[in-house]
Amino acid sequence: MPNILCKLSTLSWVYVDGKDAGSFLQSQLTNDVSALDERHSQLHGYCNPKGRLLCIVRLVRHDEGFFMQLPAALSDAIVARLRKYVLRAQVNLNTAAHLCGIGSAGQLAATALTQRLGPLPATDNGYVRHGELGVYGLPGALPRFQVIGPEAAIQSLWDALSEPLQPQEPGSWSQLDIGAGIPQILPPTSEAFVPQMVNLDLIGGISFQKGCYPGQEIVARIHYLGKLKQRMIRAQVKTTAAPKPGDRVYSPAHGEQSTGTVVDAQPSGPGCFDLLAVVQLTAYRAGDLCLNEPNGPALEPRFLPYDVPVD
Numbered sequence: 001m002p003n004i005l006c007k008l009s010t011l012s013w014v015y016v017d018g019k020d021a022g023s024f025l026q027s028q029l030t031n032d033v034s035a036l037d038e039r040h041s042q043l044h045g046y047c048n049p050k051g052r053l054l055c056i057v058r059l060v061r062h063d064e065g066f067f068m069q070l071p072a073a074l075s076d077a078i079v080a081r082l083r084k085y086v087l088r089a090q091v092n093l094n095t096a097a098h099l100c101g102i103g104s105a106g107q108l109a110a111t112a113l114t115q116r117l118g119p120l121p122a123t124d125n126g127y128v129r130h131g132e133l134g135v136y137g138l139p140g141a142l143p144r145f146q147v148i149g150p151e152a153a154i155q156s157l158w159d160a161l162s163e164p165l166q167p168q169e170p171g172s173w174s175q176l177d178i179g180a181g182i183p184q185i186l187p188p189t190s191e192a193f194v195p196q197m198v199n200l201d202l203i204g205g206i207s208f209q210k211g212c213y214p215g216q217e218i219v220a221r222i223h224y225l226g227k228l229k230q231r232m233i234r235a236q237v238k239t240t241a242a243p244k245p246g247d248r249v250y251s252p253a254h255g256e257q258s259t260g261t262v263v264d265a266q267p268s269g270p271g272c273f274d275l276l277a278v279v280q281l282t283a284y285r286a287g288d289l290c291l292n293e294p295n296g297p298a299l300e301p302r303f304l305p306y307d308v309p310v311d
Contacts, residue, residue, distance in 0.1 A: 013068065013069050013095075015094050025068075039121075046078065052215065058136070074187060117130045237299050238298075239291060244262065
């Protein structure tokens with residue numbers, strides 16, 4: 001998928017501001033908000049008290065507050081839950097309905113964006129602002145950037161970029177996330193995993209030095225004392241039925257008992273899908289992982305761009 005352009009219609013943004021916005025987010029999310037500067041974005045998990053991920057968000061500083069990016073399908077529920085914990089803190093949480101985003105990837109995409117906007121983030125997870133637009137640099141095999149801003153400004157940018165680039169469906173952007181090993185929690189998998197199961201500790205989404213947040217004791221105990229039995233892997237599967245988040249993974253060695261769960265999946269060719277799945281490491285080491293039933297379509301492991309401890 002060289003030099004693509006996607007509308008990020010599956011994402012939503014929430015603006016968090018007020019005198020106590022930073023300390024409030026620090027008390028709710030898995031990463032160290034106090035370490036976030038205006039030149040970077042930051043991945044976070046948001047957990048329930050049992051340490052299970054409700055959502056994964058990407059945070060940037062904006063003016064006197066923060067933009068929190070998350071799946072649109074979870075936005076209302078997450079905002080409602082966060083508001084319950086505001087109590088007497090001076091914090092406002094409002095869905096930024098005026099914002100939308102586009103993603104672009106490829107060397108030609110980087111050149112076209114630079115010509116249109118100016119300098120882009122020079123590193124993964126970098127962030128720069130150009131007037132009313134914000135540009136995120138994201139990990140991936142190709143130069144990869146997403147831009148957020150008011151609808152009119154984003155539409156103007158889309159019109160300017162859609163001729164040199166190749167407009168694609170939003171799923172193409174999710175496929176690039178899969179290739180980069182960046183998980184997305186969606187409604188079928190909300191509260192299914194602790195952060196380390198989806199490798200959030202391996203991609204800079206957890207601070208083990210910060211203070212408390214919901215589920216922190218469990219997340220820390222796994223890090224310092226526990227031995228993780230499940231990890232997220234990337235795989236390819238050939239099937240006529242599209243895999244979806246929440247689908248089960250099996251291993252013949254484990255019989256009828258599920259040994260994993262699909263996190264996300266996207267088409268990668270005719271009858272072929274690229275996916276991320278959390279699987280039991282004993283089943284992974286034994287091989288022969290299958291989709292949806294013990295003798296279902298075989299999962300063929302694929303490369304992730306970071307080391308995953310599976311031994």
